[in-house]
Amino acid sequence: MDVDAINTDRLALFKTQLSMAISEHRLDASMSPWSFPEPFLSIINDGLSGSSVFSINEAEQGLKAMEAENRLMFRDNMIIMM
Structure with missing residues (x-):
């Protein structure tokens, strides 16, 4: 496993945060590509502490x-939804 690889639990949280951002229209899947790291990272981290x-x-x-x-x-540094 890659030393920098994200662990399974964190990947699941990442996917959940992305899904919530799309369903709440903070990220519009039809409007990708999204810029990384900002504003994508701020949106993914919304609600986390x-x-x-x-x-x-x-x-x-x-x-x-x-x-x-x-x-x-x-x-x-661009994210394109498929």
């Missing part, structure tokens, strides 16, 4: 994991 907050590195690992699952594309 303390150790729950995603760092830039951890969010990037989450995006890469989702890209490996063919759920999105992450290139040149």
Whole structure:
């Protein structure tokens, strides 16, 4: 496993936060690409506090994991939903 890889529980939280952001229209899936790290990271971290907050590195690992699952594309600091 990659040393920088996001763990399973954190990836699940990341996916939940992304899903909530889309369902609450804080992120519009039809309007991707979204810029990374901002405003994407602030939106993903909305409602989280303390150790729950995603760092830039951890969010990037989450995006890469989702890209490996063919759920999105992450290139040149842009996120494109599939």
